[in-house]
Amino acid sequence: MIHLAAYLEASAARVPDRVAVVGPDGEALTYRELHARAARVAGFLRARGVAPGDRVALLLPKSVASVTVIFGALLARAVYVPIDWSGPPERNGTILTDSGAAVVFGHPKPLAALSPADAARPATTVVVGGEAEGAQLAWAEALAHAPLDEGAAGRSLDEVAYLLFTSGSTGVPKGVTLTHENASSFVEWCTDTFHPTEHDRFSSHAPFQFDLSVLDIYLPIKHGAALYLVSEELGQNPKKLGRFIHDQRLTVWYSAPSILGLLAELGGLEALGKNELRLVLFAGEVFPVKRLRRLTELWPHPAYFNLYGPTETNVCTFAPVPLPVPEERTEPYPIGPACAHCDALVLDNDGIEVEAGAEGLLYIAGPSVFRAYWGRPDLTEPRFISRHEKRWYNTGDVVRLDPELGYVYLGRRDRMVKRRGYRIELDEIERGLHTAEKVREVAVIAAADADAGVKIAAFVAMRAGERGSVIEMKQLAARALPASMSPDVFVFVEALPRTPTDKVDYQALVRAFAART
Amino acid sequence: MSELRGFVRNFILEECLAGEAPENLLDDTPLKSSGILDSMTTLKLVNAIEKEVGFEIEAHEVTDENFTSVDTIVGFIEERAAK
Numbered sequence: 001m002i003h004l005a006a007y008l009e010a011s012a013a014r015v016p017d018r019v020a021v022v023g024p025d026g027e028a029l030t031y032r033e034l035h036a037r038a039a040r041v042a043g044f045l046r047a048r049g050v051a052p053g054d055r056v057a058l059l060l061p062k063s064v065a066s067v068t069v070i071f072g073a074l075l076a077r078a079v080y081v082p083i084d085w086s087g088p089p090e091r092n093g094t095i096l097t098d099s100g101a102a103v104v105f106g107h108p109k110p111l112a113a114l115s116p117a118d119a120a121r122p123a124t125t126v127v128v129g130g131e132a133e134g135a136q137l138a139w140a141e142a143l144a145h146a147p148l149d150e151g152a153a154g155r156s157l158d159e160v161a162y163l164l165f166t167s168g169s170t171g172v173p174k175g176v177t178l179t180h181e182n183a184s185s186f187v188e189w190c191t192d193t194f195h196p197t198e199h200d201r202f203s204s205h206a207p208f209q210f211d212l213s214v215l216d217i218y219l220p221i222k223h224g225a226a227l228y229l230v231s232e233e234l235g236q237n238p239k240k241l242g243r244f245i246h247d248q249r250l251t252v253w254y255s256a257p258s259i260l261g262l263l264a265e266l267g268g269l270e271a272l273g274k275n276e277l278r279l280v281l282f283a284g285e286v287f288p289v290k291r292l293r294r295l296t297e298l299w300p301h302p303a304y305f306n307l308y309g310p311t312e313t314n315v316c317t318f319a320p321v322p323l324p325v326p327e328e329r330t331e332p333y334p335i336g337p338a339c340a341h342c343d344a345l346v347l348d349n350d351g352i353e354v355e356a357g358a359e360g361l362l363y364i365a366g367p368s369v370f371r372a373y374w375g376r377p378d379l380t381e382p383r384f385i386s387r388h389e390k391r392w393y394n395t396g397d398v399v400r401l402d403p404e405l406g407y408v409y410l411g412r413r414d415r416m417v418k419r420r421g422y423r424i425e426l427d428e429i430e431r432g433l434h435t436a437e438k439v440r441e442v443a444v445i446a447a448a449d450a451d452a453g454v455k456i457a458a459f460v461a462m463r464a465g466e467r468g469s470v471i472e473m474k475q476l477a478a479r480a481l482p483a484s485m486s487p488d489v490f491v492f493v494e495a496l497p498r499t500p501t502d503k504v505d506y507q508a509l510v511r512a513f514a515a516r517t
Numbered sequence: 518m519s520e521l522r523g524f525v526r527n528f529i530l531e532e533c534l535a536g537e538a539p540e541n542l543l544d545d546t547p548l549k550s551s552g553i554l555d556s557m558t559t560l561k562l563v564n565a566i567e568k569e570v571g572f573e574i575e576a577h578e579v580t581d582e583n584f585t586s587v588d589t590i591v592g593f594i595e596e597r598a599a600k
Contacts, residue, residue: 236556240576262557266564420557470537471546471553478552486552489535 001184001367003155005074007222008035015198015224022248023064024231031224034068039147041072046148048103048124052077053160055099057122058208059085059092059106062229065128065139066208069105070217075148078102079160081175082208085110086232087482093118095165095173098375105139157181163374164209164311167424167485169415171431175374176211176311185367186314187218189341193318194252194279198224201248201276205230205255206421211311212283215254235259242267249276253302256421257287258453264295274301283307283315284421286332286409288453293325300324308335308409310395311423312370312383316342317407335399337406342366345392346401351385356403359410363392417446419454422484426456429487432480433458433473438466443496443504444487447513457513458487461495468492491516522591524569525562529587533558544588549581559584570594 011020012035020034029037045056056073058080060066066082073080081099083092085107093114096104104111104122108130111119119125125136132138161183163175190196202220204227206212220227228248234240242263245253253260260282263269280295280302287306296304304321319336338344346360347353354360363385370393372380385392396414399407415426426444433442440463449455462468470490477486497508522544530539533553548554554562562584563574574597583593 236560237576237579238560258557262560266560469541470534471541471551474534474553475551478550483552483555486555491536 001157001181001188003074003152003157003159003180004161004183004218005071005155006152007184007187007218008038008071008074011221011224018198018224019226020221020224021064021067021227021229023229024062024234027064029064029068034064034071036147037068037143038071038075039149040145041068041142042075042148044142044145045072045076045078045103047145050076050078050102052154053079054103055079055081055101055163057081057083057096057099057101057104057106059083059096059104059110060128061085061107062204062208062231063129064229066105067217067227067229068143069128070208072142074161077155077159079162081163081165082213083165084207084209084482088480089113089115089118090480091173091482095175097121098172099163099165099175105142111136155180157184160371164211166311167416167422167428168379169425169427171428173428174376174379176370177372177374178314178370182314182368182370183214183218185341186214187222189315189339189368190215190219191222192340194219194281196220196223196225196252200225200251200278202227202252203230203245203250203254204228205235205253205259207232210284210421211309211314212254212256212421214314215281220252238262238265238267242269242272245277246272246275251276252279252281253277254281254283256284257282257292258285258420260295261288261291264291264298269298275299277302279303279305281305281307283309284423285418285453288450289325289329289332292321292333293327293329296321296323296325306333306335308407309364310397312393313342313364313366313395314368315339316364316366316368316395317344319406332409334402334405334408338364341368343390343392344407345387346399346407354401356401359398359400361413362395362397362399362407364395365390365392369393417454417456419446419452419456420484422482424456424485429456429458429477429481429485432485433460433476433487435480436476438462438472439476440464441496441504443506443509445506445509445513447510452488455488456485457489457491457509459491459493459496459509459512461493489513521566521569521594522587525566525587525590528562528565529553532561542587545586548586548590549584554584562590566590566594570598572597 012031016032020031022028056078101122103124105126128139161180165173168174204216307315309316317335343365345363348360398410429444441461443459473490497505499505
């Protein structure tokens with residue numbers, strides 16, 4: 001295992017003239033250039049008072065600059081905090097404040113949308129992709145700074161490398177705190193499993209605030225390969241994306257299944273002919289088999305892998321998809337056995353290890369398991385148990401142990417769902433919708449959907465005299481929540497059904513929703 | 518092209534606004550900033566329109582400007598059809 005900054009240093013020494021990163025605008029940096037720029041940003045950070053362990057936030061679209069900021073932060077032994085630059089300003093402000101970021105590198109648009117109080121919290125604000133105003137500093141200033149020259153002195157694998165904020169059931173996003181050991185133990189496993197070389201061309205489709213970005217960024221950088229950043233706009237457009245994968249001759253693709261399903265359906269792949277993909281990796285949710293079959297028919301050459309793991313552990317089980325996908329198969333593929341760097345345990349409701357064929361909650365131990373939720377020991381502790389002298393993380397996922405296939409994903413017992421690769425706490429949606437005066441009460445459920453994978457439905461009871469409007473609710477959701485959390489369906493009710501103990505009867509809502517469709 | 522307007526309205530009402538009273542969807546109701554059309558439903562709408570009108574819409578034409586409201590969508594498609 002290794003400090004993440006050392007991956008870049010080693011490749012800059014070994015293959016200085018190879019292309020390291022290509023931005024959505026075509027701007028490319030070699031390993032020598034990326035390292036030199038990142039060292040300047042690190043020097044700038046130190047000069048601005050950033051000490052090891054301090055947080056550096058990114059409120060940026062994907063670009064060569066955002067990758068430079070990440071490595072600048074790592075070289076300065078700081079902790080980077082990627083934030084959804086297109087997300088709701090209030091949520092972004094909360095993350096900025098919770099993380100206690102000393103510096104934020106931001107695009108002018110999301111920076112301007114922050115409340116003045118949130119915007120003023122980081123001591124230093126650097127504008128990337130626009131003009132600096134007032135006390136803000138220009139990106140060029142960071143790039144012009146003398147490079148940091150501290151070498152590897154003081155580095156430790158126990159240092160925190162980054163915080164990834166995910167949806168929280170209390171309505172407030174929680175920061176998953178990950179160390180260099182957490183990240184690099186996973187990256188090393190990827191090396192042993194996927195055998196990348198400096199000739200590979202990797203996609204980076206997921207936003208940096210997703211754990212998929214850890215493979216996307218560090219695996220190519222470790223191996224001196226090229227990293228192709230896919231912009232948000234390109235990433236959502238299957239026609240353009242199919243052509244991009246073909247024309248840029250990408251060799252490794254990694255994303256949530258939803259965009260791969262769209263590529264198969266609407267990407268016009270038939271007309272493009274054979275591409276150079278050798279690996280297609282997917283994670284984040286169940287891949288509907290119909291779409292996976294279609295994709296593997298259109299792209300028969302690469303090897304396909306189903307990767308599984310929450311942000312707290314990154315990938316912890318995996319399974320190759322045997323091709324061809326049989327015509328009659330409808331059952332999703334298993335998530336497979338534990339990765340070599342992880343230990344897995346399945347426990348029933350009484351905490352007893354289940355036998356093969358039985359189901360239970362999946363627990364994970366090993367060097368990739370996160371340390372804590374940032375500033376929230378009260379949330380962290382209940383997620384762990386001790387057993388066999390190890391610390392096990394409760395994934396909350398229910399699996400069946402299959403002696404031949406490994407683990408088969410069955411679902412969850414709590415209120416967290418995955419949709420289009422996004423992890424969503426239904427309670428956070430409820431809290432967001434409840435902010436509206438007109439809403440008396442609201443309950444949100446998720447239901448399996450053959451086409452979309454999962455659909456999210458909100459049952460809303462309005463205050464007396466108010467009439468419910470789906471358009472108004474959509475507008476409310478757009479203001480209060482990230483787009484990924486906006487419910488698919490709104491159902492207006494007089495009152496929410498209650499259990500005998502006066503709790504919201506979610507089971508009744510699930511039945512009511514199933515009866516509608 | 519009133520048929521096209523009806524087609525676009527129906528699609529949005531069925532796919533994005535199930536349960537909404539049709540009269541609440543106005544020709545100038547913002548579709549993008551309101552989250553009514555997200556990236557996924559926009560793709561589906563484009564695909565459905567292509568089948569309806571019989572020509573392809575280029576990826577670079579699927580902009581927030583062209584898809585702001587029912588009015589702008591219909592205006593954009595009519596202009597394209599006239600070319």
